[in-house]
Amino acid sequence: MKPYDDPASRRKFLKTTAGALTGLAAYPALAAAGFTNPGNPMYSISLGVFASYDHARYLRELGCTYIEESVGGFLLPKDGEAKFGQNLQELHNLKFPIWSYVILLPGELKTLGPDANHEAILNRTELALKRAKECGSSYIVFGSGASRIIPDGYDRNKAKAQHIEVCRKMAPLAEKYGVTIAIEPLNRGETNFINSLAEGVEIVEAVRSPRVQLLCDIYHMLKEDESPKEIVKYGKYIVHCHIAEKQSRTPPGVMGDDFRPYLKALKQISYKGGLSIECFKYNDFDKEIKTGIEVLRKQISEV
Template identity: 70%
Template sequence: MIDKNEHSGRRNFIKSSSGILAGLAASSVAPDLFGSDHNKPQYSIPLGVYAGYNKAHFLKESGCTYIEESVSGFLLPADGDQQYEKNLQQLKSENFPIKSYVILLPGSLKTLGPDANHEAILQRTELVLKRAKECGSQYIVFGSGASRVIPEGFDRAVAKSQHIDLTRKMAPLAEKYGVTIAVEPLNRGETNFINSLSEGVEIVDAVKSPRVKLLCDIYHMLKEDEPATEIVKYGKHIVHCHIAEKESRTPPGVKGDDFRAYLGALKKINYKGGLSIECFVYNDFDKEAKKGIEVLKQQLSEV
């Protein structure tokens, strides 16, 4: 026989336990006990910095997963083929990947206008793609704003047709070497053609190649007041990204720009490509580049 006092005690214990569990479920402790969004991994993407390859070891130690170089600095150096071979050996020795290369064309090689020189551009592009493949790289950035300025008085439709025709001729070369050409929209302070993601997509759609895609540069988007929602709209085309602060193209953390809206848009499209800090002037490269990576990691963790 069960003693009445014992039965009453058990009943009170059950009530008490139920109350405790209910309280836990309603409190902030409950998600951690039963599993919640707090346990999901934070959003992160590969981060890199545009720099000379002599900074590779430093950037690796600073939390980068790759470096971004320039075409003329690494693939087509001024000192010629012998210097390129030295660069290639350094890459193999350091074993820190170069994901992409900027500045495909010098301003003297015009993609459009009366002085367009497609033959010379295609010769240069094929060698660049061949060497990028040798280096195990993924992308050649096709920005080159000075080469695609539409001259005053020149028919805009004709200029656009010229540029598309050239890019269509580049596409089979990119497919041959397995390296993607990333079309980069630039702000109107640098060129008067392809100034937004939508205009970049027009080129990509016209070419219709799996090796001609879109680059999203958050610095240029900020300069053009282009909203982060455009990243979501054109996300399926984006394969690579650049970033810098709006006012003076400084690394994240110098002026304190908040990039969360744009980083959140990248998260929304489940972007997994690289995000490179692309700046051309530093007061203290080591200090500012390292801080830039830290700031990006922090802001990425908060979107």
């Protein structure tokens, strides 16, 4: 019988792997020293990629510090408990850390509007946080643009209050499991609510929890023509970052985007977190990601 097929055996399995997985949680911060800018030792960025864990070995070969997975793909797979057990076993075997997870909520679970379902959201969130802790992970990204679209004609202030309410209810769960929820502003092509770092900070400040902080996504900032100065202004809230090229959300190096103004802003705030290439389509994953990592390293070194 496999460790994930029986609850008692799974508890024993988790106990024996807890030490190794706890070590993974601290690994990115330690490994980030490899990307430290000599001109500013406080500026060290850990490079990672959003991808299926199937790509973990290759990304480690490229010198990535970590991989970023999805909540539905790794923590809450459609095949249920048994599949999560398999994922956890693979993570334990490979020991390449998953630092964070994206897509906390599916579009049908609404945080606001007449169909808001906070009970279902909190049940899903708690299970995701619990399993993220088991994996030794640090963050769950709360973007989920489709879940927070304000319906036409719906009062915007009421919608904002609903969203803040559910985030406030998430906060004690995040504190309980020691995993930080990173609020992600998205461009207006994906949602009509929380489209800037400033709007993200409004939610963070309303919740007032050390486990609810801000994600800086340079792709969305580019789409919204948001200045790098906003990173400096709100830097104290930023715990994690995403990046992709503006036109088609391609990895760095495909279109040749210059990210240095944004990377310079991260340097100004002495950012020491992760920077994940987050794309959803590739013509050639291995080739484009290899180039993307090389381009990012070069641009980081130049700021």
